[in-house]
Amino acid sequence: MSIVTFPLLALIRHRMETDGEGVTTLAVGAGCPLHCKWCINKKLLQEGNPQNATAEELIERVKVDNLYFLASGGGITFGGGEPLLYADFISEFRKLCPPQWKITLETSLFIPRNYLAAVTDAVDLFIVDCKDMNEDTYRSYTGEDVSVMKENLEFLLQRIGPDRIIVRVPLIPEYNSAQAQESSAGELRDMGVKRLNLFEYVIRS
Numbered sequence: 001m002s003i004v005t006f007p008l009l010a011l012i013r014h015r016m017e018t019d020g021e022g023v024t025t026l027a028v029g030a031g032c033p034l035h036c037k038w039c040i041n042k043k044l045l046q047e048g049n050p051q052n053a054t055a056e057e058l059i060e061r062v063k064v065d066n067l068y069f070l071a072s073g074g075g076i077t078f079g080g081g082e083p084l085l086y087a088d089f090i091s092e093f094r095k096l097c098p099p100q101w102k103i104t105l106e107t108s109l110f111i112p113r114n115y116l117a118a119v120t121d122a123v124d125l126f127i128v129d130c131k132d133m134n135e136d137t138y139r140s141y142t143g144e145d146v147s148v149m150k151e152n153l154e155f156l157l158q159r160i161g162p163d164r165i166i167v168r169v170p171l172i173p174e175y176n177s178a179q180a181q182e183s184s185a186g187e188l189r190d191m192g193v194k195r196l197n198l199f200e201y202v203i204r205s
Contacts, residue, residue, distance in 0.1 A: 004088045006058060006078075007031060007050035013065060015077070020104035020125050022074025025062045029080040033110050035143040036131070038172070038201055055093040066098065075102035075124070084111045087118040094122035109152040110144055116152055120159050128153060128167045132176050133184035141175045154191060162194040171200040 007030040015024045030050040032039075053061070062076060069075045076097070078090060084107050094103060104125040109116065130149060132138050138146035156165060167188050171181045185196055 003054055004086070004092055005052040005054055006083075006086050006089045006093075007081075008053045008058070009050045009081070011061060013062075014068070016072075019077035019079065019106060020074065020102060020127070022072030022102065023065065023068040024074045024077045024102075024104065025065055026077045026079055027058065027062075027083075029078065029083050029086060031085050032080060032082040032108070033085075033144070034082070034108055037141055037175070038203060055089060055096050058093065059097050063098075066101075069098075069101050073102060075100075075104070077104040077106060077127075079106035082108055082111060084109075084115045084119065087115040090119050091122050094119075108142075109149045109156070110142070111148075111152070113152060113155060116156065117159075120156070124164065126156060126160075126165045128156075128165060130167050130169055130184065130188070132169075132172070132180065133187045134176070134180060137176050137180065141172060150191075153193075157192050162192055165193065166195040166197055167193050168197045168199065171198070173201060173203055 006027065008027060009030050010028040012026040012028065015026055019026050083090065083105055090103070090105070102124040103122060104127060105123050106127045106129065108129050108131070131141055133146065135146050169181055169184050169188065171178055181198060185198060188196060
């Protein structure tokens with residue numbers, strides 16, 4: 001059997017209520033099917049190459065914060081990039097890590113459905129970055145079709161319900177407006193999303 005790994009770009013410790021509930025460690029992975037204009041992942045790739053970590057290796061690196069996780073109800077957040085590209089790794093990590101650790105995924109949901117279905121039982125919280133619900137805006141910003149994200153979000157809502165899903169709706173300079181942001185939020189509410197996070201991208205030159 002082949003060993004599954006995660007292309008780790010960075011580990012960011014002691015995040016508080018930023019990437020999930022409680023104190024979390026953010027594991028930033030490489031690789032994404034989208035081509036977003038403002039992309040943190042591209043910058044991290046320029047600064048250094050990823051290290052392919054096994055589940056056992058990653059647990060060994062983050063267990064130093066076990067007491068923080070247990071005391072706060074926190075754990076590990078997988079971000080990127082698109083962590084659902086590594087669904088097999090996330091499932092393996094869930095099997096091996098302490099059961100009290102919460103696993104959060106920051107995802108665009110722009111992935112094949114089977115990747116998502118494989119981890120719904122392993123993940124405690126999904127944070128979905130929807131970019132924008134408008135087809136033209138989404139394609140302009142990401143280069144891809146918004147319908148994939150929408151259909152996967154509908155599947156996720158049906159599969160696990162709204163309580164384990166937070167959807168982030170950004171105001172993106174040069175691409176959408178506050179009115180467009182609220183329109184996206186309204187469409188998401190109509191789909192059954194209960195937990196929304198509206199914010200603005202801060203672009204630094």
